[in-house]
Amino acid sequence: MIYLLISLLVLALFAAAIGIFRIRHYRRKIEKGEIEAMPAIRQPRQDGCCGQHETCEKESLLAAVSKGIEYYDDEELDRFRGTPEDGYTDAEVEEFRDVLYTMQAEEVAGWVRSLQLREIAIPEALRDEIILLVDEVRTKAAAAEHHGKHGNAD
Numbered sequence: 671m672i673y674l675l676i677s678l679l680v681l682a683l684f685a686a687a688i689g690i691f692r693i694r695h696y697r698r699k700i701e702k703g704e705i706e707a708m709p710a711i712r713q714p715r716q717d718g719c720c721g722q723h724e725t726c727e728k729e730s731l732l733a734a735v736s737k738g739i740e741y742y743d744d745e746e747l748d749r750f751r752g753t754p755e756d757g758y759t760d761a762e763v764e765e766f767r768d769v770l771y772t773m774q775a776e777e778v779a780g781w782v783r784s785l786q787l788r789e790i791a792i793p794e795a796l797r798d799e800i801i802l803l804v805d806e807v808r809t810k811a812a813a814a815e816h817h818g819k820h821g822n823a824d
Contacts, residue, residue, distance in 0.1 A: 739787045740780060744769045747790055755791040763793045770796065770803075778803045 699705045747769065750762070758766075773781060778800060785792060792800065 740784050742769065742773055742777060742781045742784060744781070744784075747785070748788060750791070751789050753791060755794045755797075757791075758793040758795070763795045766793050766796055767799075770800065775803050775807050778807070 693708075696705070696708050700707065747766065750758070770778065770781070782792065782800060782804075
């Protein structure tokens with residue numbers, strides 16, 4: 671036990687020494703005019719998403735988070751490029767609905783982003799259904815994360 675405490679103390683002193691040397695190093699660079707200010711320590715985003723993992727992107731409906739177009743066996747919908755959201759016939763809305771309900775619920779947000787990137791407006795009649803499906807996926811993900819943090823004690 672004493673060896674563990676001594677090891678932790680040595681490790682803490684070593685980390686403190688490195689921190690002090692780092693600060694001195696950057697202060698010298700500032701004095702010499704090589705840099706203008708100390709480098710900032712990056713803080714994680716407040717919304718809990720670091721922006722580096724697919725899980726955050728996966729749940730977003732915004733096309734801006736995607737790097738490229740991904741097709742969901744829906745190439746036939748490309749013919750609707752430029753059609754306004756209220757400009758679809760009932761049969762055309764059903765084509766979108768068929769694609770929507772043949773995919774996994776987790777894929778819906780990605781599909782919506784894909785349509786946006788392809789400049790295909792989602793039929794107005796499907797918006798509520800899509801929002802409900804994406805919200806359901808988010809709720810399940812949040813519940814799974816909650817259980818992961820708190821175990822099965824809930």
